[in-house]
Amino acid sequence: MLGTVAECYLVLVLALTAIAVVPLALGWQGSVVQTGSMRPHVNPGDVVLSTALPADSPVPLGGVVQFRTAAPGGGERTVLHRIVAPAEEQGEWVTAGDANHDVDSSTLSREDITGQARLLVRWVGLPSVWLRTGELAWVAAWVALTLAAVAVRVWSWPRREDEDAPTPSPGAGAGPPAPALGRRTFLAAALAVTAGGTVLAGREPVWAGFTARTATAGNTFRVGTWPTLALGRVASFALLAATRVANEAPYGIGSSVVGSVGVSPGTTVSGFWSWDITGSVERNTATARNARADALALYDTTRARAATRAASTTVTGTLPPGVAHRNGPVHVTGTLTLDARGDASAVFVITGTSVTFTAGSSVVLVNGASADRVLFLGTSTVTVSEGAYVRGVVLANGDVSLVRATVAGRVVSTQGAVLLRAATIAAP
Known part of the structure; x- marks a missing residue:
């Protein structure tokens, strides 16, 4: 039973990692979500895969897009939000996070869009979020859990003499169960999980656009303001x-x-x-x-x-x-x-x-x-x-x-x- 549970966990992690990593080789973009501005549809630790918006395609009103915007303290950051309405100015659009009360503080032009969201992969980017936020205890717990699953599955593998035993004829004793996956398969799976996690940990994070309020209970922040220019x-x-x-x-x-x-x-x-x-x-x-x-x-x-x-x-x-x-x-x-x-x-x-x-x-x-x-x-x-x-x-x-x-x-x-x-x- 322990071996079966460990095997299911490792197969799930391997499958999610493969779904998140394989499209990158096909030219898709992958980003690890860092904040809860798109809850409940997108959560921190999810991986969003996107493709470039074709030049002949209309701006996807109602769709989720990835774009660059100014970051507090200077520079730029990537944001993943939904286009909710056309802006007052021709050729510009209003974006918002699904969990935010307010729309984003700046509008979006077509040239700002770096990708349109196509595929959501749950949870697989959580180690990346934990590393970026300094939550090393969660990283250590995840690593320990994964290593324990590999160890349990290796321990529960049938002995070689059992693997080599002939299949019993009908009506004979049940005999040892046939292994679900071989040692080499699990070794490859463990290496794939490690490599995939490394790739995802290095993906560019995406953030919430700045708004004055948020409906996400887990997010708390103070609105930064310039010194007041009061006469x-x-x-x-x-x-x-x-x-x-x-x-x-x-x-x-x-x-x-x-x-x-x-x-x-x-x-x-x-x-x-x-x-x-x-x-x-x-x-x-x-x-x-x-x-x-x-x-x-x-x-x-x-x-x-x-x-x-x-x-x-x-x-x-x-x-x-x-x-x-x-x-x-x-x-x-x-x-x-x-x-x-x-x-x-x-x-x-x-x-x-x-x-x-x-x-x-x-x-x-x-x-x-x-x-x-x-x-x-x-x-x-x-x-x-x-x-x-x-x-x-x-x-x-x-x-x-x-x-x-x-x-x-x-x-x-x-x-x-x-x-x-x-x-x-x-x-x-």
Whole structure:
């Protein structure tokens, strides 16, 4: 009985391993599932075999596909999820794990699909999962169980004299049972199981796409977030400076501020007519001091935010949400279009040692982009040149200079002055 049980276990392991490994020789892709985002249909330790999606085949809506996506901490990882709906943008698709409450945070294009799932093999990748997660006790238990099964089956083999005994004639004594499998067969099986397990342990793992919640009880994680880019009490002002605010236009003509003006710890606001500022003027008041404290926090948080794209000297064209830091000057030229892609919470950050909006340049916000979520940060100065039209928050450590230009947003200097010459600043 023990020998029969051991034989059944070894045959099961051999069969599952063969089903998982043989297709790899035929060009299929094999991946060991690491997480429970596809439960109850796919569990950690299962092996999913997939094939490339033919160029003339439609995207399998409702099917399970394998694709590459960004991994936390950088790089990429392979994900195995179901295509659940077309995305709003033509040619893109929405994916989700069967066990997840939320769809994946990014959409999928056809070019991202590396394979379509074809065959599921249960359990055979569990040793690989245990090795990757450091659960060596389970690995040791599985190895011990397999070796014990081999030993029991070898021990229960009939003796050679029994194997060589003639088959009894009908009506004679029952005699020894014929062996189900020979020694050589079991030796080959044990080697095949070992080799197959080695192959599967080296297969690339597949993971769950990132979502904020999961219905899988065994999975617990905390949503990772960027530092919050909150204006705080800066939102009370259209213009905020540390040392002074000055309208340098001849006779104070041509400059205006739609909103409030604050300065702290300085107290100078000069060159404006009474009708040039529609809001209040706060000269080192508690309101101005509180706003400057929040401006300093916003400056530090913005600089600490990790970059998501390469920074360049010249910024123009259309950009998606993201963060670009440059240790050098940045020039915004032509028309810079910031596309939120329908995400009202999208954040855009562009920083440099100095930021210059060249003459005639403009910043355009589309598809839900908000001026208070667009930050242009200069670690020294920011210059808005003649004819420029800027939407967003202009944030500088040093002076900010605006010459015959318009900012539909806010202008903030944490350590310096804000100087206007026939310029307009209008709070969102």
